[in-house]
Amino acid sequence: MENIILTSIQNPLIKQVKKLHRAKERQKQNLLLLEGTNLIDAACQIDYKLDIIFHTDRWHANHPSLCLKIADKGIKLQPVSLEVLSAIATTVNPDGVVAIAPRRTKQEPDIAQTKLGIALERLQDPGNLGTIIRSAVGTGVDSLWLGSDSVDIHNPKVLRASVGEWFRVPIATNQNLANVVSQHKQAGIQIVATTSGAAKSYWDIDFTRPSLILLGNEGAGLSAELIALADRQVKIPLDNGVESLNVAVATALLLYEVKRQYRSLARI
Secondary structure, eight states: OOOOOBOOTTSHHHHHHHHTTSHHHHHHHTEEEEESHHHHHHHHHTTOOOSEEEEOHHHHHHOHHHHHHHHHTTOEEEEBOHHHHHHHOSSSSOOSEEEEEEOOOOOOOOGGGOSEEEEEESOOOHHHHHHHHHHHHHTTOOEEEEETTSOOTTOHHHHHHTTTGGGGSOEEEESOHHHHHHHHHHTTOEEEEEOTTOSEEGGGSOOSSOEEEEEEBTTTBSOHHHHHHOSEEEEOOOOTTOOOOOHHHHHHHHHHHHHHHHHHHHHO
16 A cells, blocks of 8 residues: 655654754654665665655656665655655755664774774864765775764765765764874874874875874864874975865875875885
């Protein structure tokens, strides 16, 4: 029997889903919002648990193979009107599908097994975090840490900006980022802090040894506490009076330098 299409934004289930736009409600309900075909497809590919998928008739008709995959997994497909879909979506022009799913478990990455990790301090922009996650997956990062004063990793904008890669990198939020860094250091992992005042360029560092790269936001950069814990301080050389780069761009440059060094080592 087909599900009855939901057409009222006053429906109790729809009102519950709308609350997930707020971080406190996502935490309270232990749920997150997945919005857009790319995220739904990515979740299905790795068998991430989805509770309910809300969709318009048009979206269902345009994605028959994905809908069959969803049905085979036993995930509930709930048709909704365009008005309802727009109400539960967080974007201005949603593509016709929104899902609710459990938040990620609080299992932290294994520090002892780290070959390449990132620690982000006071990162506020969800688009930047999503972009960093894409670069991290693309370069083989095995752990990504955020301080508790950073953007919520379950923010819908973070998930969308990651274009599905959010599911594929171990990521954790920790209230004491300095303690996390110290644990890496005790495990023999090189700590590399990015700061504009560094004497060395990131090109001058040996990244072929296990490393944790520390980055702060564009405005404030890293705190003095984290910089003091670093074994190496590096900068990205800039010309023409440019003071800093977007943190997502800076992260990508560093990660691809790591990847370049590993590839060069493999050729020897």
